[in-house]
Amino acid sequence: MMFHFLMQYNMPIKIPRAPKKQEKKQVQRGRKFGFQSVKGMHDILPDEFAYREKIEKAVRKISLFYGFERIETPMLEDRKLYERGTGLSSEVVSKQMYTLRTKGGDALALRPECTPGVVRAYIEHGLAYTFNPGKFYYWGPMFRHEQPQAGRYRQFYQCGFEVLNSNDPVYHAQIIQASLRACTESKLKQVHIKVNSIGCRQCRPNYTKKLKEYYRGKLSKVCRECVKRYGDNPLRLLDCKQEKCAPYKAEAPQSLDHLCSVCKRDFKQVLEYLDEMKVPYMLDTTLVRGLDYYTRTVFEVFIEGTDIALGGGGGYDYLSETLGGPRMPGVGSALGIERIIEAMKLQEVAPAPRVNARVFLVYMGDQAKKRLLSLREELFEAGIPAHEAFAKESLKAQLKAADKEGAAYAVIVGQREVFEEMALVRDMKNGNQESVPMKKIVEVLRKKL
Numbered sequence: 001m002m003f004h005f006l007m008q009y010n011m012p013i014k015i016p017r018a019p020k021k022q023e024k025k026q027v028q029r030g031r032k033f034g035f036q037s038v039k040g041m042h043d044i045l046p047d048e049f050a051y052r053e054k055i056e057k058a059v060r061k062i063s064l065f066y067g068f069e070r071i072e073t074p075m076l077e078d079r080k081l082y083e084r085g086t087g088l089s090s091e092v093v094s095k096q097m098y099t100l101r102t103k104g105g106d107a108l109a110l111r112p113e114c115t116p117g118v119v120r121a122y123i124e125h126g127l128a129y130t131f132n133p134g135k136f137y138y139w140g141p142m143f144r145h146e147q148p149q150a151g152r153y154r155q156f157y158q159c160g161f162e163v164l165n166s167n168d169p170v171y172h173a174q175i176i177q178a179s180l181r182a183c184t185e186s187k188l189k190q191v192h193i194k195v196n197s198i199g200c201r202q203c204r205p206n207y208t209k210k211l212k213e214y215y216r217g218k219l220s221k222v223c224r225e226c227v228k229r230y231g232d233n234p235l236r237l238l239d240c241k242q243e244k245c246a247p248y249k250a251e252a253p254q255s256l257d258h259l260c261s262v263c264k265r266d267f268k269q270v271l272e273y274l275d276e277m278k279v280p281y282m283l284d285t286t287l288v289r290g291l292d293y294y295t296r297t298v299f300e301v302f303i304e305g306t307d308i309a310l311g312g313g314g315g316y317d318y319l320s321e322t323l324g325g326p327r328m329p330g331v332g333s334a335l336g337i338e339r340i341i342e343a344m345k346l347q348e349v350a351p352a353p354r355v356n357a358r359v360f361l362v363y364m365g366d367q368a369k370k371r372l373l374s375l376r377e378e379l380f381e382a383g384i385p386a387h388e389a390f391a392k393e394s395l396k397a398q399l400k401a402a403d404k405e406g407a408a409y410a411v412i413v414g415q416r417e418v419f420e421e422m423a424l425v426r427d428m429k430n431g432n433q434e435s436v437p438m439k440k441i442v443e444v445l446r447k448k449l
């Protein structure tokens with residue numbers, strides 16, 4: 001039987017006290033009250049999750065299609081893991097690492113990046129017996145004490161792909177492809193790759209010697225940071241973004257001209273594999289990346305025509321050895337989730353659609369509220385999501401909430417329905433209602449949904 005629900009009820013509807021204007025304003029707009037998130041750390045609010053979900057879905061798809069296993073390592077690790085692994089001459093460790101000493105005296109660090117942790121876990125758990133090569137992906141927060149600015153945070157998320165225990169160039173290409181795919185599957189357009197090779201233990205020293213020779217006469221002309229790099233980590237001279245250093249950088253010797261025959265062969269293969277997979281890449285002979293452990297291929301993922309770096313990575317043939325582990329080459333990438341979201345917003349990529357419950361539970365009176373709790377458990381068992389606005393008392397407010405949620409049906413229960421073991425199922429589009437025995441609700445909703 002169809003009838004208008006309000007006719008059923010002649011009991012007075014209690015209207016909750018409306019918040020005073022001032023009170024409402026403060027809750028809606030937010031208010032400073034003595035605490036705020038720490039500088040450079042940001043809250044991830046529901047709206048942002050709609051974007052994150054899209055990226056997560058893309059990353060899960062890639063892991064499934066390309067065979068990467070999920071791994072998660074702790075946010076706190078032994079500080080030496082990064083000092084030795086990521087390297088003391090990298091800014092990430094020397095300037096930006098959050099370190100702490102526990103009450104027990106352990107020197108720990110909040111991870112500034114995940115690769116050394118993954119390598120540690122692979123060795124510590126003997127994963128080479130089961131996963132060889134080990135293909136993993138991770139997702140989680142990283143911490144760097146940098147000057148916060150647009151797209152640069154002190155706590156930010158990275159997802160990354162790693163292949164451990166192989167030096168086959170095919171995995172260098174696969175890591176690049178997986179990183180590119182993570183962006184394109186998040187529906188980003190014009191995603192490109194910059195790629196270079198910085199050689200290995202054999203050929204790099206000869207190259208850095210040439211680089212130093214070239215820069216020696218120019219030290220009075222380059223920036224102060226470059227003078228420091230000249231002494232600490234000459235390769236990073238090519239990473240300088242200062243305008244005054246640009247002309248020297250442009251004329252500097254290129255690592256590609258100084259690769260040993262093995263690195264040359266490997267890099268050629270990487271490029272051939274990328275061609276085979278139709279990966280849009282360009283050679284960038286000044287690309288060196290900021291972490292100390294990189295060897296052979298290095299790459300960066302970016303949006304064409306912008307300087308938005310979505311991520312990057314490269315080979316790390318000696319990282320395991322540097323940490324005191326076995327000889328175990330690897331290759332990996334890290335993508336910045338906030339940067340991908342920034343690019344999605346710029347390109348107006350739609351976030352993942354919000355999945356609303358199609359059923360909304362509406363009560364009148366305490367007994368009905370209680371009865372709906374057990375009905376909801378039945379709906380849960382039946383796989384039917386049902387939302388509610390139990391904190392609201394008035395029928396009108398609850399139905400308004402159901403409307404806002406976009407629910408297709410409201411299940412309305414009042415005192416009488418509790419007594420008669422019935423419920424009203426209201427079609428939220430046209431307002432039609434039918435009275436249904438409580439024990440048939442699941443069946444009726446199943447048919448309707």
Ligand code: AMP
Nearest residue numbers: 151152153156309310311312334336339
């Ligand atoms: P890296 O681990 O330095 O190779 O960085 C890989 C990617 O992580 C970068 O391309 C950025 O997208 C992202 N990223 C690095 N540092 C930050 C930061 N402080 N805030 C936000 N994203 C970052």
